[in-house]
Amino acid sequence: MRGLxxxxxxxxxxxxxxxxxxxxxxxxxxxxxxRFSTWRWSGLxxxxxxxxxxxxxxxxxxxxxxxxxxxxxxxxxxxxSFLLLSILIALLIEGQRYxxxxxxxxxxxxLVTVGAASTAWYTLLAPDYGxxxxxxxxxxxxxxxxxxxxxxxxxxxxxxxxxxVLVVSAHLKAIPPELxxxxxxxxxxxxxxxxxxxLPLLRPAVLFLLVVGSVLALQSYVAVxxxxxxxxxxxxxxxxxxxxxxGFENFRLGYAAxxxxxxxxxxxxxxxxxxxxxxER
Amino acid sequence: xxxxxxxxxxxAVLLPFFWMAYAAFLPPExxxxxxLRSGFGFxxxxxxxxxxxxxxxxxxxxxxxxxxxxLAQVLTALLAAYALWNGLRLWAVFLxxxxxxxxxxxxxxxxxxxxxxxxxxxxxxxxxxxxxPFTVLLVFQAMRALPYALxxxxxxxxxxxxxxxxxxxxxxxxxxxxxxxxxxxxxxxxxxxFPRVAVGERYWTLQVWIADLTRRYPADWGLLSAAALxxxxxxxxxxxxxxxKIVETFEGSVKG
Numbered sequence: 001m002r003g004l005x006x007x008x009x010x011x012x013x014x015x016x017x018x019x020x021x022x023x024x025x026x027x028x029x030x031x032x033x034x035r036f037s038t039w040r041w042s043g044l045x046x047x048x049x050x051x052x053x054x055x056x057x058x059x060x061x062x063x064x065x066x067x068x069x070x071x072x073x074x075x076x077x078x079x080x081s082f083l084l085l086s087i088l089i090a091l092l093i094e095g096q097r098y099x100x101x102x103x104x105x106x107x108x109x110x111l112v113t114v115g116a117a118s119t120a121w122y123t124l125l126a127p128d129y130g131x132x133x134x135x136x137x138x139x140x141x142x143x144x145x146x147x148x149x150x151x152x153x154x155x156x157x158x159x160x161x162x163x164x165v166l167v168v169s170a171h172l173k174a175i176p177p178e179l180x181x182x183x184x185x186x187x188x189x190x191x192x193x194x195x196x197x198x199l200p201l202l203r204p205a206v207l208f209l210l211v212v213g214s215v216l217a218l219q220s221y222v223a224v225x226x227x228x229x230x231x232x233x234x235x236x237x238x239x240x241x242x243x244x245x246x247g248f249e250n251f252r253l254g255y256a257a258x259x260x261x262x263x264x265x266x267x268x269x270x271x272x273x274x275x276x277x278x279x280e281r
Numbered sequence: 282x283x284x285x286x287x288x289x290x291x292x293a294v295l296l297p298f299f300w301m302a303y304a305a306f307l308p309p310e311x312x313x314x315x316x317l318r319s320g321f322g323f324x325x326x327x328x329x330x331x332x333x334x335x336x337x338x339x340x341x342x343x344x345x346x347x348x349x350x351x352l353a354q355v356l357t358a359l360l361a362a363y364a365l366w367n368g369l370r371l372w373a374v375f376l377x378x379x380x381x382x383x384x385x386x387x388x389x390x391x392x393x394x395x396x397x398x399x400x401x402x403x404x405x406x407x408x409x410x411x412x413x414p415f416t417v418l419l420v421f422q423a424m425r426a427l428p429y430a431l432x433x434x435x436x437x438x439x440x441x442x443x444x445x446x447x448x449x450x451x452x453x454x455x456x457x458x459x460x461x462x463x464x465x466x467x468x469x470x471x472x473x474x475f476p477r478v479a480v481g482e483r484y485w486t487l488q489v490w491i492a493d494l495t496r497r498y499p500a501d502w503g504l505l506s507a508a509a510l511x512x513x514x515x516x517x518x519x520x521x522x523x524x525x526k527i528v529e530t531f532e533g534s535v536k537g
Binding site for chain 2: 007008010011012014015017018019020021022024025026027028029030032033036043089092093096098100102103104105106107108109111112113114115116117118119120121122123124126131158161163166169170215216218219221222225226240243244247248253256257260263264267268271
């Protein structure tokens, strides 16, 4: 048998491929973005250092502030509905014969291709060409900011609801049946059992989903790209999409890098704040 | 009441799938009439129209790239998870990367790929995804459920670490490896924005191509649905095959 120290080195070597690739394609870009953000750079010609000018311009850019607002609005829509629906559905299917089937079905949208999914949504729900437009009054979500946001929110919920239900359900199963039993024996009605026994015990699940959900809300812009392209009038141009547009449609990569730094700082702050929240539970 | 509500929710969630499967075989007359009530019909026309648009080579290219990424991710994750399980104190590093979604790094990743002269090569689609903290997490959770005595017993029998990992531990977590691989495959298969910026049209993945198709033919439900259906099929098959294990693996990651 070889020594512990030798084994430690071996384990370090095992972790090396993962760490190496994460180093080159995660940590290195993560640091480089700071440098990029001080450049004026189109991606085609050589970059030109401009100091902190990008940041000054960014904080004076009304489009930036509009997209900050859109991001928070999006999070404000998505998070509560995500939590409520996840809890509601998990409670509805708990212990039913079809529980596993429903979970499987709800999980499916998260796995299928976004491109295909948004194509299906688009052909089904487009206000002008959509298949449903012939039967139902489909709101003009390509023209009205409110409905455009509703559409992006609905699509995001559709994709991730299965995950939320899975999380809540896993915590539901961990509740000792004796607790529910005891409350019942004490004369609590089913509604009261849910309200005063089950829901408080779901607090960890809610907090966990809140953490996952807010990181998701900050990053999620693929739906925006596929469904609304930030429109109408920038109503759904969330920060992630704002960055994409700046970098790869307006070819202002340095400026986009500065916006990325702001979004990264925001994400890290939210993750940190919620990490604290989780520890306190 | 409860059952009806569940039924409505499930139907609403599955509606886009039913629609995709239905519209893919709709005859063009019905599509162009713009009214579904104008009749029923079944045709393979839409599927045939995909070939001249260049669908098939894209499909195989995407299968190839995403498959390679999934394999590589599972392998790097298996190695790293074993190291973590044996007490390597790098958990914080992986947790940190987990908190930052890769989508946020689109701009700097583009810059780094530019520096490495990888832009517009198939490598740009593969190398950045060889290691994923999420896959490491999934495999690590699966290992933690095993008794560590297994490893100790194998060590006493004189097996080296590589041997223990590949002949003792890997077979035991194999179902989880498959599930993690399917999830890795799905995540890569679903990328739209990254391939769009990292490579030119030559190496576009299927998803980018479909997003582009939707822009070019916004009103041709039949063609779009056929493309969407066929591009979903590989994932759908994988999911149906491994559904139980995938859902369980996810539940495992949640409990930890």
